[in-house]
Amino acid sequence: MKKNIITAVVILGALALIAFTLNKNKKANAEKIAIVAEKNASVAVKTEAVKREEVSLDFVANGNFEPTQELTFSAEKSGKIVQVLAKEGDHVTVGQTLAVMRGDVINVNAQAVEVAYMNAKSDYSRFENAYKTGGVTKQQLDQAKVALTNAEANYKQSRINIGDTRIKAPINGIINKKYIEPGSIISATPATALFDIVNVSKLKLTVTVDESQVASLRIGNTIAIKTSVYPDKTFSGKITFIAAKADSNLNFPVEIEVVNNANNDIKAGMYGTAEFKSAQQKRIMTTVPRNAFVGSVSSNQVFVVENGIAKLKTVTAGKILGDKVEILSGLSEGETVITTGQINLQDGNTVEIIK
Secondary structure: OHHHHHHHHHHHHHHHHHHHHHHHHHHHHHHHHHHHHHHOOOEEEEEEEOEEEEEEOOEEEEEEEEEEEEEEEEOOOOEEEEEEOOOOOOEEOOOOEEEEEOOHHHHHHHHHHHHHHHHHHHHHHHHHHHHHOOOOOHHHHHHHHHHHHHHHHHHHHHHHHHHHOEEEOOOOEEEEEEOOOOOOEEOEOOEOEEEEEEEEEEEEEEEEEEHHHHOOOOOOOEEEEEEOOOOOOEEEEEEEEEOOOOOOOOEEEEEEEEEOOOOOOOOOOOEEEEEEOOOOOEEEEEEEEHHHEOOOHHHOEEEEEEOOEEEEEEOEEEEEEOOEEEEEEOOOOOOEEEEEOHHHOOOOOEEEEOO
16 A cells, blocks of 8 residues: 555656646747747838839720620511521521421411402492492491401401511521521420521620729720730720729729621630720829739728838829839839738838848
């Protein structure tokens, strides 16, 4: 029993010694970490000088071409297709017959309606002559007139029905997709899709510009358009729409109508670049890199370095010029702005400038 007590005391003593040693080492490590942290308290950043330079006011904006006219042409009548006269890739014009529906039943009905109409015309003519001589009453003449009007309406509708057996293009364009073949049964309710028709003789290029750029644009302005697939060709466009309200990114959508060439080289979905020329080609401006701003340009805040210390400054930004931003106030030429590392900074941090 005595031996067990001695063993327990030895173990407890050893544990106490271990705990004391660990605690002492922990304090020593904490002191070392504090010394290292103090040595490495500066935040590594990259910088650039604020410049006053001559800057071009021209700018470009990118977007995708869209057709000014496109539609999925659907059936207006139900029936069976007996002929398809257009295929994918065909150029079609308004009124051109694209397909023919079975019309024998419609033609028979139309013949019967035409006979009824001719009879109604003859009857009305006889009643009109008889009324002049007192052979029929005014009421009988009026009834004959009503019968003629109804027969004429039925006859006109029958002619429309015959015309509807010939499915015609509602717009000029190119057959982009064909949904029917001879023998297809089409329906008016729900409407069966027949053709996709796309008009690419004129296209629409939608781009976005910022508030400093939109102020100089006017509807009707002529804009030079480039495409990535035809770098040596320049197309002419005209501004047809400028948004009255900015989108969620504070940019304004602008639509430019572009007249395609004779070969319709521009296809819907292609990538295009609008080249906006400024009346005032160049101007002397104070500029900083766009990535100098904390968060985004709209924040109007940048960090500058003064004697190795980061200072947060509020500035007034002007025009966005690609990767540069005009500074209207808040900075002077020669000051040093931080362009990389802002995410780790707070006002007053020590910084280490790296190349």
